Amino acid sequence: MSTPNVDRYGGGFASDVWVTFVRWTIKSVRNPFVLVVSLVQPIIFLVLFTQVFGGVATGALEGITYETYLVPAIVIQVALVAAATSGIGLVNDIETGMFEKILVSPMNRTAVFLGKTLAEVVRIVAQVAIVLGLGVLLGAEIETGLIGAVAIAGICVVFSIWFTAFSNVLAVVTRDEESTIIGANLLQLPLLFVSSAFLPLPALPEWIQTVATFNPITYGVDAARAVMLGQDTMTVVEVTRFEGMWNTLVPALIVLVGLALLFGSVAIYAIGRAASADVR
Secondary structure (H helix, E strand, O other): OOOOOHHHHOOOHHHHHHHHHHHHHHHHHHOHHHHHHHHHHHHHHHHHHHHHHHHHHHHHOOOOOHHHHHHHHHHHHHHHHHHHHHHHHHHHHHHHOHHHHHHOOOOOHHHHHHHHHHHHHHHHHHHHHHHHHHHHHOOOOOOOHHHHHHHHHHHHHHHHHHHHHHHHHHHHHHOOHHHHHHHHHHHHHHHHHOOOOOOOHHHOOHHHHHHHHOOHHHHHHHHHHHHHHOOOOOOOOOOOOOOOOHHHHHHHHHHHHHHHHHHHHHHHHHHHHHHHHHHO
16 A cells, blocks of 8 residues: 655644544555454444343333443444554554654654544444444434434544553554454453443442442443433442533543543653664
């Protein structure tokens, strides 16, 4: 695949972001297999969980169907899986030598990370839209309507940034596709099952409730679920200063934005260190 002329565009931050964004977007479009594969597991979870646990779980919920309860968890899972594949693409760049070429170019390191992340964001939004549509077909209801669906996609984007950064750090540190996949997958499913994703926390063992308090997925799922239901859904943190769903959204978004800034900074630092090492 041809590479954008980094010498021509390397002089400005916005141009560097745009060049990186276009390159990774084209790369994704030319490899639709990755897009499809990252949707398979969440869709399987959505269909199987609603069919297998729907009848039992609905009885434990207060006036909502399990489909409606589950969809927010599945869209967060979509963001998680898509973010995990981000590092794999970076490893491919490292193995083909493209990463070193970018590092020795005048392109801004922060712009390189930001452009790549924006390309992932486009993919995540498209996949979340597909899952929301499938969820509605299965009987889920978005109480806040179209605006709520857009807000849920936005929450998934904010949530995905920290794991995208983590995946890219793994790629830079290990420089190995298998290690990056294993490292990302070791966190995905355990984090999902020790959160509020699939069942209300009061219905789970006490130790899981404790772990869920410090689990980023809990905050992502609760935020998406609050918009889905149009009401306060958070149980790990009691906030009553605002109204309705905002008692969930405000603390959840503070946590997610904080994680995005933290892990994003680490990713930019790791890319910078890699640049210094490779140039030497």
